[in-house]
Amino acid sequence: MAENINRRFLTEFVEQVEPTDLVDYFSLFKDDDVYKIEQLQKNGEREAACRLFLKLILPEDDCEAREDNISKLLYALKEEGYKRVLDDHGEAVGEDQAAITEFLEFLISVTKPELMNEIDAASLIPILLSKGYISVKDQQYLNSLQVGDRSEACKELVRRIKKKHKDWAVALFDALKETQPNLLTKIDPGASNDELVQKGILPSPENYPAEEPDSEEEYNSDLEKYDTEESEKSVRRKKVPEMRLRSYQLELAEIALSDRNTIICAQTGTGKTWVALHITKEHLLKNPQGRVVFLARTNALVAQQYNLFQKYLPDRKVYHLHTATKECLGMHLIVNDYQVFFLTPQILLNNISNKRISLTDITLLILDECHHTRKKEPYNNVMKYYLATKRNGETVPQVVGLTATIGVGDSSTEDGALQHMLRICANLDTLDISTVTKNLEEFQQHVAVPKRETIKMGEKEKDALKALILKNISHIETYLDTTEVTNNKALQKMWLKKPVKKDGKRYQKWTVHFRNKVSCKLRSNKQLVRVIHAAMTHLAAYNEALDVNYLMNKEHVTEHLEKKFEEDFKSLDNASEKEREFLQMIIEFCKKVNEMEIEMNPYLRLMRDKVVELVEEYKEIKGMVFVQTRATAFALALYLTQELGLLGNGGLRAAPFTGTNSSETSRGMPDSQKNETLENFRKGNVNILVATSVGSEGIDVPDCNFIITYNYTGNEASVIQMSGRARQTDSTVAHISDQAIQKREEISLQKERLMQEAFRRLNSMLPEDRTRKILKYQEEIRNAGNPYSPDESIKTKASFRLICFKCHKEAVNSEDIRIYVGQHRVVTNPDFRSRCEFDISTTPSRYTISIIKCMDCKLKWGTTFRIDQLEVPVLKVTAFLFTMGGEEGRRFKKWGRVDSHIESINKTELLEMYKENTDVQEDGD
Numbered sequence: 001m002a003e004n005i006n007r008r009f010l011t012e013f014v015e016q017v018e019p020t021d022l023v024d025y026f027s028l029f030k031d032d033d034v035y036k037i038e039q040l041q042k043n044g045e046r047e048a049a050c051r052l053f054l055k056l057i058l059p060e061d062d063c064e065a066r067e068d069n070i071s072k073l074l075y076a077l078k079e080e081g082y083k084r085v086l087d088d089h090g091e092a093v094g095e096d097q098a099a100i101t102e103f104l105e106f107l108i109s110v111t112k113p114e115l116m117n118e119i120d121a122a123s124l125i126p127i128l129l130s131k132g133y134i135s136v137k138d139q140q141y142l143n144s145l146q147v148g149d150r151s152e153a154c155k156e157l158v159r160r161i162k163k164k165h166k167d168w169a170v171a172l173f174d175a176l177k178e179t180q181p182n183l184l185t186k187i188d189p190g191a192s193n194d195e196l197v198q199k200g201i202l203p204s205p206e207n208y209p210a211e212e213p214d215s216e217e218e219y220n221s222d223l224e225k226y227d228t229e230e231s232e233k234s235v236r237r238k239k240v241p242e243m244r245l246r247s248y249q250l251e252l253a254e255i256a257l258s259d260r261n262t263i264i265c266a267q268t269g270t271g272k273t274w275v276a277l278h279i280t281k282e283h284l285l286k287n288p289q290g291r292v293v294f295l296a297r298t299n300a301l302v303a304q305q306y307n308l309f310q311k312y313l314p315d316r317k318v319y320h321l322h323t324a325t326k327e328c329l330g331m332h333l334i335v336n337d338y339q340v341f342f343l344t345p346q347i348l349l350n351n352i353s354n355k356r357i358s359l360t361d362i363t364l365l366i367l368d369e370c371h372h373t374r375k376k377e378p379y380n381n382v383m384k385y386y387l388a389t390k391r392n393g394e395t396v397p398q399v400v401g402l403t404a405t406i407g408v409g410d411s412s413t414e415d416g417a418l419q420h421m422l423r424i425c426a427n428l429d430t431l432d433i434s435t436v437t438k439n440l441e442e443f444q445q446h447v448a449v450p451k452r453e454t455i456k457m458g459e460k461e462k463d464a465l466k467a468l469i470l471k472n473i474s475h476i477e478t479y480l481d482t483t484e485v486t487n488n489k490a491l492q493k494m495w496l497k498k499p500v501k502k503d504g505k506r507y508q509k510w511t512v513h514f515r516n517k518v519s520c521k522l523r524s525n526k527q528l529v530r531v532i533h534a535a536m537t538h539l540a541a542y543n544e545a546l547d548v549n550y551l552m553n554k555e556h557v558t559e560h561l562e563k564k565f566e567e568d569f570k571s572l573d574n575a576s577e578k579e580r581e582f583l584q585m586i587i588e589f590c591k592k593v594n595e596m597e598i599e600m601n602p603y604l605r606l607m608r609d610k611v612v613e614l615v616e617e618y619k620e621i622k623g624m625v626f627v628q629t630r631a632t633a634f635a636l637a638l639y640l641t642q643e644l645g646l647l648g649n650g651g652l653r654a655a656p657f658t659g660t661n662s663s664e665t666s667r668g669m670p671d672s673q674k675n676e677t678l679e680n681f682r683k684g685n686v687n688i689l690v691a692t693s694v695g696s697e698g699i700d701v702p703d704c705n706f707i708i709t710y711n712y713t714g715n716e717a718s719v720i721q722m723s724g725r726a727r728q729t730d731s732t733v734a735h736i737s738d739q740a741i742q743k744r745e746e747i748s749l750q751k752e753r754l755m756q757e758a759f760r761r762l763n764s765m766l767p768e769d770r771t772r773k774i775l776k777y778q779e780e781i782r783n784a785g786n787p788y789s790p791d792e793s794i795k796t797k798a799s800f801r802l803i804c805f806k807c808h809k810e811a812v813n814s815e816d817i818r819i820y821v822g823q824h825r826v827v828t829n830p831d832f833r834s835r836c837e838f839d840i841s842t843t844p845s846r847y848t849i850s851i852i853k854c855m856d857c858k859l860k861w862g863t864t865f866r867i868d869q870l871e872v873p874v875l876k877v878t879a880f881l882f883t884m885g886g887e888e889g890r891r892f893k894k895w896g897r898v899d900s901h902i903e904s905i906n907k908t909e910l911l912e913m914y915k916e917n918t919d920v921q922e923d924g925d
Contacts, residue, residue: 263370414761712737
């Protein structure tokens with residue numbers, strides 16, 4: 001059989017196949033092999049990925065393995081629908097059929113521009129899916145393209161069927177005959193459909209590719225495939241695991257199964273997600289046309305819950321909407337095709353506010369970590385829509401919240417804690433809280449009770465490195481005292497209020513707020529604005545360096561600063577004199593530090609010794625370390641891996657785990673990196689996770705045998721959540737902290753006890769009293785209105801200008817900005833490119849081709865994405881000041897808060913506008 005793999009087959013394989021579709025069929029692949037193939041394909045090197053794939057399955061020195069793998073390959077290609085490649089392996093089609101196919105391909109190529117603009121891809125997709133020419137994954141992606149210009153979806157449809165099927169043109173003509181027969185006459189003007197068949201241009205039914213007689217059950221199961229991190233192939237081949245709930249879990253589900261709103265409250269690790277899965281299954285059994293939406297606060301949590309549900313709901317259509325795809329604002333396109341959706345609350349808000357869908361389309365709404373349904377958080381904004389919909393007499397979904405603890409908010413008394421809990425109930429429109437009372441003994445068996453210990457960090461005797469950092473801070477502040485900021489009435493008051501203590505979050509916030517205020521107030525002195533922007537950036541970096549220095553060694557401080565200003569060092573030639581001076585201070589600082597004889601940080605020694613002790617105590621290393629800042633998380637993870645990597649059974653491997661969203665002073669961790677880190681932690685490739693607060697709740701991690709908080713504490717809710725991560729028998733929770741953190745820890749523990757007492761009082765309230773108080777709070781919500789609900793009618797139509805936030809360089813006028821596909825603020829004038837520079841992204845994707853930077857100060861203005869042959873700029877709102885006439889500039893954190901109206905634009909209009917502007921420029925030349 002190996003000899004039958006001919007040259008034409010190999011050519012077709014390399015040109016057409018996506019190897020990631022096939023890797024799951026080969027158990028011989030190592031994780032590293034799969035990763036290399038996936039990365040090559042992800043980076044646009046698909047042919048290289050194909051050749052690596054073939055090299056691995058066709059070893060030159062093992063004929064038996066080649067023979068066996070070729071059989072597997074042909075099976076995989078058949079399963080994945082690569083009929084075109086298989087045709088080249090088997091017998092050639094008849095000459096007559098081949099001639100018809102070639103002629104149809106020729107006609108389509110000649111008339112392609114007209115066809116692509118007129119074909120309705122949406123009507124073709126179901127037909128081609130039912131005949132096996134596209135997969136469910138293809139359907140899912142093609143539907144998402146309908147959000148923009150439908151011609152893009154049509155081009156992609158043709159590309160996909162052409163890639164997989166030799167007789168693709170026949171299939172396309174057949175589908176067009178059913179849906180848009182008038183288009184066929186345009187291909188051969190003057191001929192009717194019957195004449196086209198008679199001429200052999202259109203195939204008669206007997207020439208259609210034969211369909212295999214699938215049973216209805218088999219066909220439906222094919223439709224149940226979905227695009228997920230666990231591939232369609234794996235889901236199809238694996239046996240669906242049986243789900244068995246414990247008695248206390250069934251008890252937690254009782255209220256929800258009676259169709260009432262409820263909050264399910266149980267400790268971390270007791271299986272609330274399994275309860276939600278059970279509720280979802282039962283809900284859909286009772287409501288076959290029901291639609292369930294599961295909300296989680298971050299993309300990582302959404303993906304985690306989706307992966308579990310899709311595995312245990314094989315007979316349901318499960319879908320994950322995420323911000324990395326165009327579907328996130330196109331929920332209306334797939335809302336009728338799926339039954340269970342997983343997304344963040346903000347994506348749901350976007351779809352509701354844009355009137356793409358309504359809450360009335362949903363029958364069950366599940367909110368994970370629902371104690372965040374408060375104040376202006378996205379969960380609460382969703383529920384404000386819910387309460388408004390309910391007041392209008394419309395049908396609303398059942399609501400089920402999941403949480404380990406409701407918390408007490410800002411309260412310091414039992415009454416205040418009770419009021420906080422009742423307000424959460426009011427926000428979630430529930431009169432009931434589901435807890436375990438009947439099966440308490442079984443429940444307690446599954447609640448972790450770890451050993452607790454506190455290790456006190458004493459005072460450092462001396463800290464030469466801290467003194468050096470403070471010296472640089474003082475130097476920059478002294479310089480700023482000589483500028484006009486000290487005499488400017490609008491700035492003087494804020495300047496004089498700068499915190500005396502230079503470490504901690506208070507000083508960090510001051511640097512950000514003062515920088516923003518200077519940019520808005522000093523419109524007349526662009527040079528000084530740029531210098532102060534740089535000064536505040538350096539002060540914020542030194543503030544972070546103080547935090548790193550407090551807990552880590554000297555090399556971690558220098559690494560932090562060098563990485564922080566890595567991009568600035570690359571563009572020294574474009575820096576102002578003062579900016580170069582600040583950067584030179586960093587260089588000299590790092591040089592001095594490297595020459596200093598400084599002993600190991602005594603606090604880090606405590607951390608190291610504790611880790612060594614725990615590693616020796618437990619056979620398997622599986623732990624989490626919580627720290628306050630991202631900089632410390634990265635430094636500590638690297639230190640533990642490098643210094644303690646040889647400890648324990650199999651070695652110690654640590655990785656950082658931080659938040660996704662970037663702050664004013666630091667970058668977030670991409671969702672892809674977070675998901676990869678969590679997956680490595682679950683598999684054991686990483687055995688210590690060094691996390692900021694984002695790791696304290698929600699994420700599903702393996703049962704840890706130790707938790708360490710390294711000078712870190714959270715509120716009463718996160719204290720419970722963190723302890724709940726230590727779920728193995730005889731696990732340990734160790735707190736390494738100084739006196740200030742210990743005081744905060746004690747307050748959190750007091751609030752935890754306060755919460756337990758308030759919870760007891762809540763459960764003992766008479767139902768009528770609880771109902772009355774909850775309805776009272778809901779009345780307050782109604783009177784306050786819905787501040788989130790956007791109202792375009794109140795947005796001003798006045799024009800505005802965007803200027804660079806850092807140097808006040810003119811960027812773009814409002815008439816050259818449009819909203820593309822409901823979310824991207826794009827620049828429509830090609831002349832914009834002359835005011836900025838473009839760096840190719842180090843991680844290019846469909847959405848990010850280049851990084852846009854200010855031509856003068858190199859501040860990042862946004863990114864670009866490709867539309868056909870155009871590279872279109874997308875602006876980052878925080879990079880600019882908004883100015884109107886002589887008014888003071890304003891800065892917005894989100895585009896949605898901009899109070900000026902911006903017109904929308906579709907793909908056709910955008911391309912035309914670029915063409916018109918280009919023509920005007922050429923005429924001018």
